[in-house]
Amino acid sequence: MAIEIKVPQIADGVETATVSEILVAEGDKIEKDQGVIAVESDKASVEVPSSDAGTVKEIKISEGDEVEVGQVIILLEESEDSDDETEDTEESSEEQEEKTSEEENEDEGDDAEEKDGKKKKKVKEEKAKDNKDESDEEEEKETSKKDESEDESSKENEDKKSNKSSGKSTGAGIQASPGTRRLARELGVDLSELAEEISGKISEKDVKEFAKGGSQKSTKSASVSLPDFEKFGNVKREPLNNIRKATAKNVTASWQSVPHVFQFDEADITDIQQYLEANQDKAEKAGGKLTITALLTKIVASALVRFPKFNASIDMENQEMILKNYVNIGIAVATEKGLLVPVIKDADKKSIIEIAAELTNIAEKARDGKLSKEDMEGANFSISNLGGIGGTNFTPIVPAPQSGILGISRSAKKPVYIDDEFKPREILPLSLSYDHRLIDGADGAAFINWITQALEDPYKALLGV
Structure with missing residues:
Protein backbone atom coordinates (compact mmCIF):
# COMPACT_ATOMS: atom_id res chain seq x y z
CA MET A 1 0.00 0.00 0.00
CA ALA A 2 1.07 3.57 -0.70
CA ILE A 3 1.62 6.03 2.14
CA GLU A 4 -0.93 8.85 2.24
CA ILE A 5 0.12 12.44 2.97
CA LYS A 6 -2.84 14.42 4.29
CA VAL A 7 -3.56 18.10 4.95
CA PRO A 8 -2.90 18.79 8.67
CA GLN A 9 -4.66 21.39 10.85
CA ILE A 10 -3.29 24.63 9.38
CA ALA A 11 -4.52 27.05 12.04
CA ASP A 12 -7.15 27.23 14.75
CA GLY A 13 -10.60 27.19 13.19
CA VAL A 14 -9.25 26.73 9.64
CA GLU A 15 -10.84 23.79 7.80
CA THR A 16 -9.99 24.65 4.18
CA ALA A 17 -7.15 26.35 2.30
CA THR A 18 -6.11 27.04 -1.29
CA VAL A 19 -3.03 25.36 -2.81
CA SER A 20 -0.73 28.20 -3.84
CA GLU A 21 2.30 26.10 -4.88
CA ILE A 22 3.32 22.45 -5.27
CA LEU A 23 6.90 22.02 -4.05
CA VAL A 24 7.60 18.43 -5.23
CA ALA A 25 7.13 16.38 -8.40
CA GLU A 26 6.24 12.74 -9.03
CA GLY A 27 9.36 10.57 -8.70
CA ASP A 28 11.03 12.91 -6.17
CA LYS A 29 12.54 11.34 -3.07
CA ILE A 30 11.52 13.36 -0.02
CA GLU A 31 12.37 13.36 3.67
CA LYS A 32 10.01 13.42 6.62
CA ASP A 33 8.92 17.01 7.52
CA GLN A 34 9.99 18.30 4.09
CA GLY A 35 7.56 20.87 2.65
CA VAL A 36 5.46 19.34 -0.14
CA ILE A 37 2.89 22.07 -0.90
CA ALA A 38 2.24 25.68 0.12
CA VAL A 39 -1.31 26.63 1.06
CA GLU A 40 -3.04 29.92 1.70
CA SER A 41 -5.89 30.26 4.18
CA ASP A 42 -7.73 33.25 5.59
CA LYS A 43 -5.28 33.30 8.50
CA ALA A 44 -1.89 32.35 7.11
CA SER A 45 0.22 31.14 4.20
CA VAL A 46 2.17 28.04 5.23
CA GLU A 47 4.02 25.02 3.86
CA VAL A 48 2.53 21.57 4.49
CA PRO A 49 5.24 19.10 5.62
CA SER A 50 5.40 15.43 4.66
CA SER A 51 4.51 13.05 7.48
CA ASP A 52 6.81 10.33 6.05
CA ALA A 53 9.87 9.83 3.91
CA GLY A 54 9.65 8.13 0.53
CA THR A 55 9.27 8.58 -3.22
CA VAL A 56 6.40 10.64 -4.58
CA LYS A 57 4.11 8.22 -6.42
CA GLU A 58 1.14 10.47 -7.20
CA ILE A 59 0.17 14.11 -6.60
CA LYS A 60 -3.61 14.23 -6.19
CA ILE A 61 -4.13 18.00 -6.24
CA SER A 62 -3.25 20.99 -8.46
CA GLU A 63 -2.33 24.60 -7.80
CA GLY A 64 -5.43 26.64 -7.13
CA ASP A 65 -7.39 23.71 -5.67
CA GLU A 66 -9.18 24.16 -2.36
CA VAL A 67 -8.22 21.41 0.09
CA GLU A 68 -9.70 20.35 3.41
CA VAL A 69 -8.08 19.24 6.64
CA GLY A 70 -7.55 15.46 6.42
CA GLN A 71 -7.67 15.35 2.60
CA VAL A 72 -5.10 13.10 0.87
CA ILE A 73 -2.83 15.28 -1.28
CA ILE A 74 0.13 13.01 -2.12
CA LEU A 75 0.83 9.27 -2.29
CA LEU A 76 4.31 7.97 -1.48
CA GLU A 77 5.81 4.65 -2.56
CA GLU A 78 5.82 2.30 0.43
CA SER A 79 9.37 1.65 1.60
CA GLU A 80 10.60 -1.94 1.36
CA ASP A 81 10.75 -3.76 4.67
CA SER A 82 13.04 -6.74 5.32
CA ASP A 83 10.61 -8.17 7.87
CA ASP A 84 7.89 -8.31 5.21
CA GLU A 85 10.26 -10.19 2.87
CA THR A 86 11.09 -12.71 5.62
CA GLU A 87 7.41 -13.16 6.36
CA ASP A 88 6.69 -13.77 2.66
CA THR A 89 9.51 -16.39 2.55
CA GLU A 90 8.11 -18.19 5.60
CA GLU A 91 4.61 -18.16 4.15
CA SER A 92 5.95 -19.58 0.86
CA SER A 93 7.72 -22.41 2.73
CA GLU A 94 4.55 -23.29 4.62
CA GLU A 95 2.55 -23.37 1.41
CA GLN A 96 5.13 -25.75 -0.17
CA GLU A 97 4.92 -28.12 2.83
CA GLU A 98 1.13 -28.15 2.65
CA LYS A 99 1.29 -28.85 -1.09
CA THR A 100 3.67 -31.82 -0.55
CA SER A 101 1.43 -33.27 2.15
CA GLU A 102 -1.58 -32.98 -0.11
CA GLU A 103 0.25 -34.84 -2.94
CA GLU A 104 1.16 -37.71 -0.58
CA ASN A 105 -2.45 -38.17 0.46
CA GLU A 106 -3.82 -37.70 -3.05
CA ASP A 107 -3.57 -41.40 -4.04
CA GLU A 108 -5.27 -42.58 -0.86
CA GLY A 109 -8.16 -40.23 -1.49
CA ASP A 110 -8.82 -41.26 -5.12
CA ASP A 111 -11.29 -44.03 -4.25
CA ALA A 112 -13.10 -41.88 -1.76
CA GLU A 113 -13.36 -39.09 -4.29
CA GLU A 114 -14.83 -41.42 -6.89
CA LYS A 115 -17.41 -42.63 -4.38
CA ASP A 116 -18.35 -39.19 -3.30
CA GLY A 117 -18.42 -37.76 -6.83
CA LYS A 118 -22.04 -38.60 -7.56
CA LYS A 119 -23.13 -37.49 -4.12
CA LYS A 120 -21.40 -34.12 -4.48
CA LYS A 121 -22.93 -33.61 -7.92
CA LYS A 122 -26.38 -34.21 -6.51
CA VAL A 123 -25.79 -31.82 -3.63
CA LYS A 124 -24.53 -29.19 -6.09
CA GLU A 125 -27.66 -29.49 -8.21
CA GLU A 126 -29.88 -29.16 -5.15
CA LYS A 127 -27.90 -26.10 -4.03
CA ALA A 128 -28.30 -24.42 -7.43
CA LYS A 129 -32.05 -25.00 -7.22
CA ASP A 130 -32.19 -23.57 -3.69
CA ASN A 131 -30.13 -20.56 -4.77
CA LYS A 132 -32.52 -19.89 -7.66
CA ASP A 133 -35.47 -20.01 -5.29
CA GLU A 134 -33.70 -17.67 -2.87
CA SER A 135 -32.83 -15.31 -5.76
CA ASP A 136 -36.48 -15.18 -6.79
CA GLU A 137 -37.48 -14.45 -3.22
CA GLU A 138 -34.84 -11.71 -2.90
CA GLU A 139 -36.03 -10.12 -6.12
CA GLU A 140 -39.58 -10.04 -4.79
CA LYS A 141 -38.36 -8.52 -1.52
CA GLU A 142 -36.33 -5.82 -3.35
CA THR A 143 -39.38 -4.90 -5.44
CA SER A 144 -41.45 -4.69 -2.29
CA LYS A 145 -38.80 -2.55 -0.54
CA LYS A 146 -38.60 -0.23 -3.55
CA ASP A 147 -42.35 0.28 -3.47
CA GLU A 148 -42.22 0.93 0.28
CA SER A 149 -39.30 3.36 -0.19
CA GLU A 150 -41.25 5.29 -2.82
CA ASP A 151 -44.22 5.46 -0.48
CA GLU A 152 -42.01 6.66 2.40
CA SER A 153 -40.33 9.24 0.14
CA SER A 154 -43.69 10.56 -0.90
CA LYS A 155 -44.76 10.69 2.74
CA GLU A 156 -41.49 12.41 3.74
CA ASN A 157 -42.03 15.11 1.13
CA GLU A 158 -45.53 15.67 2.47
CA ASP A 159 -44.13 15.84 6.02
CA LYS A 160 -41.49 18.35 4.93
CA LYS A 161 -44.15 20.57 3.44
CA SER A 162 -46.23 20.24 6.58
CA ASN A 163 -43.25 21.02 8.84
CA LYS A 164 -42.24 23.98 6.72
CA SER A 165 -45.70 25.47 6.97
CA SER A 166 -45.76 24.92 10.73
CA GLY A 167 -42.26 26.40 11.19
CA LYS A 168 -40.67 23.12 12.38
CA SER A 169 -37.97 20.95 10.83
CA THR A 170 -37.20 17.25 11.16
CA GLY A 171 -33.76 17.68 9.59
CA ALA A 172 -34.53 14.99 7.00
CA GLY A 173 -32.45 15.20 3.83
CA ILE A 174 -29.84 17.47 5.46
CA GLN A 175 -26.20 16.38 5.14
CA ALA A 176 -24.82 16.31 8.68
CA SER A 177 -23.18 13.72 10.90
CA PRO A 178 -24.93 12.43 14.05
CA GLY A 179 -22.48 14.43 16.18
CA THR A 180 -23.28 17.62 14.25
CA ARG A 181 -27.02 16.99 14.63
CA ARG A 182 -26.59 16.44 18.38
CA LEU A 183 -24.60 19.69 18.70
CA ALA A 184 -27.31 21.53 16.74
CA ARG A 185 -29.94 20.27 19.18
CA GLU A 186 -27.81 21.31 22.17
CA LEU A 187 -27.28 24.83 20.77
CA GLY A 188 -30.84 25.21 19.56
CA VAL A 189 -29.83 25.56 15.88
CA ASP A 190 -32.40 24.70 13.20
CA LEU A 191 -30.43 22.70 10.64
CA SER A 192 -32.97 23.42 7.90
CA GLU A 193 -32.23 27.15 8.22
CA LEU A 194 -28.49 26.50 8.16
CA ALA A 195 -28.84 24.19 5.14
CA GLU A 196 -30.39 27.03 3.15
CA GLU A 197 -27.08 28.91 3.35
CA ILE A 198 -24.56 26.05 3.15
CA SER A 199 -24.15 23.75 0.17
CA GLY A 200 -22.92 20.25 0.96
CA LYS A 201 -22.33 18.66 4.34
CA ILE A 202 -22.85 20.80 7.44
CA SER A 203 -19.95 20.70 9.91
CA GLU A 204 -19.87 21.30 13.67
CA LYS A 205 -18.00 24.54 12.95
CA ASP A 206 -20.92 25.74 10.79
CA VAL A 207 -23.34 25.02 13.63
CA LYS A 208 -21.21 26.87 16.20
CA GLU A 209 -20.81 29.93 13.94
CA PHE A 210 -24.55 29.96 13.23
CA ALA A 211 -25.30 29.76 16.96
CA LYS A 212 -22.98 32.71 17.66
CA GLY A 213 -24.57 34.84 14.96
CA GLY A 214 -21.44 34.83 12.79
CA SER A 215 -22.87 32.42 10.23
CA GLN A 216 -22.86 32.70 6.50
CA LYS A 217 -26.57 33.46 6.76
CA SER A 218 -25.93 36.65 8.72
CA THR A 219 -23.31 37.72 6.19
CA LYS A 220 -25.62 37.01 3.29
CA SER A 221 -28.64 38.65 4.92
CA ALA A 222 -26.62 41.86 5.28
CA SER A 223 -26.07 41.95 1.51
CA VAL A 224 -28.37 43.64 -0.96
CA SER A 225 -30.09 41.78 -3.80
CA LEU A 226 -28.10 42.27 -6.99
CA PRO A 227 -29.67 43.25 -10.32
CA ASP A 228 -28.72 41.67 -13.63
CA PHE A 229 -25.67 43.80 -14.40
CA GLU A 230 -25.20 42.22 -17.83
CA LYS A 231 -28.22 44.02 -19.21
CA PHE A 232 -26.32 47.29 -18.73
CA GLY A 233 -23.10 46.11 -20.39
CA ASN A 234 -20.30 43.53 -20.31
CA VAL A 235 -19.22 42.20 -16.92
CA LYS A 236 -16.49 39.93 -15.62
CA ARG A 237 -16.81 37.72 -12.53
CA GLU A 238 -13.80 36.78 -10.42
CA PRO A 239 -13.89 34.46 -7.38
CA LEU A 240 -12.96 35.98 -4.02
CA ASN A 241 -9.65 34.72 -2.62
CA ASN A 242 -9.51 33.33 0.92
CA ILE A 243 -8.25 36.58 2.41
CA ARG A 244 -11.09 38.59 0.87
CA LYS A 245 -13.65 35.96 1.96
CA ALA A 246 -12.36 36.10 5.52
CA THR A 247 -12.32 39.91 5.53
CA ALA A 248 -15.91 40.09 4.28
CA LYS A 249 -17.09 37.59 6.85
CA ASN A 250 -15.17 39.04 9.80
CA VAL A 251 -15.99 42.71 9.26
CA THR A 252 -19.67 41.87 8.77
CA ALA A 253 -19.74 39.88 12.02
CA SER A 254 -17.85 42.64 13.86
CA TRP A 255 -20.11 45.40 12.52
CA GLN A 256 -23.24 43.46 13.48
CA SER A 257 -22.09 42.40 16.95
CA VAL A 258 -20.06 45.41 18.17
CA PRO A 259 -21.82 48.71 19.01
Missing part, protein backbone atom coordinates in the same frame (compact mmCIF):
# COMPACT_ATOMS: atom_id res chain seq x y z
CA HIS A 260 -19.20 51.11 17.63
CA VAL A 261 -18.24 54.54 18.93
CA PHE A 262 -15.91 56.72 16.82
CA GLN A 263 -13.76 59.49 18.25
CA PHE A 264 -11.33 61.83 16.52
CA ASP A 265 -8.40 64.00 17.51
CA GLU A 266 -5.36 65.72 15.98
CA ALA A 267 -1.75 65.60 17.15
CA ASP A 268 1.02 68.09 16.45
CA ILE A 269 3.88 65.88 15.22
CA THR A 270 6.25 68.66 14.11
CA ASP A 271 8.76 67.86 16.87
CA ILE A 272 8.29 64.10 16.70
CA GLN A 273 9.28 64.11 13.02
CA GLN A 274 12.63 65.59 14.02
CA TYR A 275 13.01 62.78 16.56
CA LEU A 276 12.31 60.16 13.87
CA GLU A 277 14.84 61.68 11.47
CA ALA A 278 17.52 61.97 14.17
CA ASN A 279 17.21 58.28 15.12
CA GLN A 280 16.65 56.80 11.67
CA ASP A 281 20.21 55.45 11.40
CA LYS A 282 19.79 53.44 14.63
CA ALA A 283 16.69 51.76 13.25
CA GLU A 284 18.39 51.01 9.93
CA LYS A 285 21.33 49.36 11.72
CA ALA A 286 18.79 47.14 13.51
CA GLY A 287 17.22 46.20 10.16
CA GLY A 288 14.17 48.44 10.28
CA LYS A 289 12.80 51.86 9.45
CA LEU A 290 11.69 54.35 12.09
CA THR A 291 8.17 55.45 11.15
CA ILE A 292 5.19 57.07 12.80
CA THR A 293 3.59 53.59 12.91
CA ALA A 294 6.53 52.20 14.91
CA LEU A 295 6.37 55.12 17.32
CA LEU A 296 2.58 54.86 17.69
CA THR A 297 2.85 51.12 18.36
CA LYS A 298 5.03 51.88 21.37
CA ILE A 299 2.77 54.75 22.49
CA VAL A 300 -0.38 52.64 22.14
CA ALA A 301 1.28 49.80 24.07
CA SER A 302 1.88 52.20 26.98
CA ALA A 303 -1.70 53.47 26.67
CA LEU A 304 -3.10 49.91 26.86
CA VAL A 305 -1.29 49.37 30.16
CA ARG A 306 -2.65 52.68 31.46
CA PHE A 307 -6.21 52.05 30.16
CA PRO A 308 -6.76 48.27 30.63
CA LYS A 309 -10.31 48.20 29.21
CA PHE A 310 -8.83 48.85 25.77
CA ASN A 311 -6.65 45.77 26.28
CA ALA A 312 -9.64 43.61 27.27
CA SER A 313 -12.41 41.62 25.58
CA ILE A 314 -16.05 41.27 26.55
CA ASP A 315 -17.65 37.84 27.10
CA MET A 316 -21.40 38.39 26.76
CA GLU A 317 -22.22 34.70 27.18
CA ASN A 318 -20.70 34.61 30.67
CA GLN A 319 -21.28 38.32 31.40
CA GLU A 320 -17.59 38.92 32.05
CA MET A 321 -14.77 41.27 31.03
CA ILE A 322 -11.52 39.46 30.15
CA LEU A 323 -8.55 41.60 31.22
CA LYS A 324 -5.25 40.54 29.64
CA ASN A 325 -1.84 40.78 31.26
CA TYR A 326 -0.01 40.95 27.94
CA VAL A 327 0.06 43.64 25.25
CA ASN A 328 -0.14 42.38 21.66
CA ILE A 329 -0.90 44.87 18.88
CA GLY A 330 -2.12 44.00 15.38
CA ILE A 331 -0.74 46.11 12.51
CA ALA A 332 -2.84 46.26 9.34
CA VAL A 333 -0.76 45.61 6.20
CA ALA A 334 -2.16 46.10 2.68
CA THR A 335 -1.13 43.36 0.22
CA GLU A 336 -2.08 42.53 -3.37
CA LYS A 337 -4.42 39.82 -2.11
CA GLY A 338 -6.05 41.91 0.60
CA LEU A 339 -5.62 43.14 4.16
CA LEU A 340 -3.51 41.11 6.61
CA VAL A 341 -2.96 41.94 10.27
CA PRO A 342 0.26 40.48 11.73
CA VAL A 343 0.84 40.96 15.45
CA ILE A 344 3.63 42.61 17.47
CA LYS A 345 3.80 40.49 20.64
CA ASP A 346 4.63 42.05 24.04
CA ALA A 347 4.92 45.52 22.47
CA ASP A 348 5.05 47.17 25.90
CA LYS A 349 8.32 45.35 26.66
CA LYS A 350 10.11 46.33 23.42
CA SER A 351 11.95 49.51 22.49
CA ILE A 352 10.89 51.69 19.57
CA ILE A 353 13.95 50.49 17.62
CA GLU A 354 13.06 46.82 18.23
CA ILE A 355 9.46 47.47 17.16
CA ALA A 356 10.66 49.29 14.01
CA ALA A 357 12.81 46.28 12.98
CA GLU A 358 9.99 43.81 13.69
CA LEU A 359 7.48 45.91 11.75
CA THR A 360 9.73 45.94 8.70
CA ASN A 361 10.14 42.17 8.91
CA ILE A 362 6.45 41.28 9.29
CA ALA A 363 5.39 43.74 6.57
CA GLU A 364 7.76 42.01 4.12
CA LYS A 365 6.47 38.58 5.15
CA ALA A 366 2.88 39.76 4.69
CA ARG A 367 3.50 41.03 1.17
CA ASP A 368 5.43 37.88 0.25
CA GLY A 369 2.65 35.65 1.62
CA LYS A 370 4.95 34.06 4.22
CA LEU A 371 3.12 34.91 7.44
CA SER A 372 2.52 31.93 9.72
CA LYS A 373 -0.57 31.45 11.87
CA GLU A 374 1.52 32.41 14.92
CA ASP A 375 2.35 35.75 13.26
CA MET A 376 -1.35 36.64 13.11
CA GLU A 377 -2.70 35.39 16.43
CA GLY A 378 -3.35 37.00 19.80
CA ALA A 379 -3.89 40.72 19.05
CA ASN A 380 -5.64 42.75 21.78
CA PHE A 381 -5.81 46.05 19.86
CA SER A 382 -5.05 47.11 16.28
CA ILE A 383 -3.52 50.02 14.35
CA SER A 384 -4.34 50.91 10.75
CA ASN A 385 -2.22 53.57 9.02
CA LEU A 386 -3.58 54.98 5.74
CA GLY A 387 -1.40 58.09 5.88
CA GLY A 388 0.83 56.92 3.07
CA ILE A 389 -2.20 56.68 0.77
CA GLY A 390 -4.16 59.76 1.78
CA GLY A 391 -7.37 60.94 3.40
CA THR A 392 -8.20 63.25 6.29
CA ASN A 393 -10.06 60.75 8.51
CA PHE A 394 -11.74 57.35 8.41
CA THR A 395 -13.69 55.09 10.77
CA PRO A 396 -12.00 51.65 11.07
CA ILE A 397 -14.15 48.70 12.16
CA VAL A 398 -13.25 47.11 15.51
CA PRO A 399 -11.92 43.59 14.79
CA ALA A 400 -13.88 41.59 17.39
CA PRO A 401 -13.09 40.20 19.94
CA GLN A 402 -10.69 43.15 20.32
CA SER A 403 -12.18 46.23 21.97
CA GLY A 404 -10.60 48.97 19.85
CA ILE A 405 -8.60 50.08 16.82
CA LEU A 406 -6.68 53.30 16.05
CA GLY A 407 -6.76 54.76 12.54
CA ILE A 408 -4.01 57.08 11.26
CA SER A 409 -4.60 59.40 8.29
CA ARG A 410 -2.29 61.64 6.24
CA SER A 411 -0.62 64.49 8.11
CA ALA A 412 -0.74 68.01 6.72
CA LYS A 413 0.70 71.43 7.55
CA LYS A 414 -1.79 73.70 9.31
CA PRO A 415 -1.54 77.12 10.97
CA VAL A 416 -1.57 76.74 14.76
CA TYR A 417 -1.92 79.68 17.12
CA ILE A 418 1.15 79.61 19.42
CA ASP A 419 2.52 82.48 21.53
CA ASP A 420 0.15 85.06 20.07
CA GLU A 421 0.88 84.12 16.48
CA PHE A 422 0.06 81.47 13.87
CA LYS A 423 2.83 79.03 13.07
CA PRO A 424 2.95 76.23 10.47
CA ARG A 425 2.77 72.86 12.23
CA GLU A 426 2.53 69.26 10.97
CA ILE A 427 -0.84 67.91 12.16
CA LEU A 428 -1.72 64.21 12.22
CA PRO A 429 -5.43 63.16 12.23
CA LEU A 430 -6.30 60.20 14.51
CA SER A 431 -9.49 58.07 14.47
CA LEU A 432 -10.38 55.82 17.40
CA SER A 433 -13.08 53.12 17.17
CA TYR A 434 -14.10 51.13 20.24
CA ASP A 435 -16.69 48.72 21.65
CA HIS A 436 -19.30 50.70 23.58
CA ARG A 437 -20.35 47.60 25.56
CA LEU A 438 -17.02 47.76 27.36
CA ILE A 439 -15.83 51.36 26.98
CA ASP A 440 -17.72 54.60 27.65
CA GLY A 441 -17.22 57.89 25.81
CA ALA A 442 -15.27 59.43 28.68
CA ASP A 443 -12.81 56.51 28.63
CA GLY A 444 -12.46 56.80 24.85
CA ALA A 445 -11.78 60.54 25.05
CA ALA A 446 -9.17 60.03 27.79
CA PHE A 447 -7.46 57.27 25.78
CA ILE A 448 -7.09 59.21 22.52
CA ASN A 449 -6.19 62.39 24.40
CA TRP A 450 -3.33 60.56 26.16
CA ILE A 451 -2.06 59.23 22.80
CA THR A 452 -2.19 62.73 21.29
CA GLN A 453 -0.20 64.20 24.18
CA ALA A 454 2.32 61.35 23.98
CA LEU A 455 2.87 62.04 20.27
CA GLU A 456 3.60 65.65 21.07
CA ASP A 457 5.90 64.53 23.89
CA PRO A 458 7.42 61.08 23.10
CA TYR A 459 9.09 60.84 26.49
CA LYS A 460 5.64 60.59 28.00
CA ALA A 461 5.21 57.16 26.41
CA LEU A 462 8.73 56.02 27.25
CA LEU A 463 8.38 57.01 30.91
CA GLY A 464 4.78 55.78 31.19
CA VAL A 465 3.65 59.08 32.71
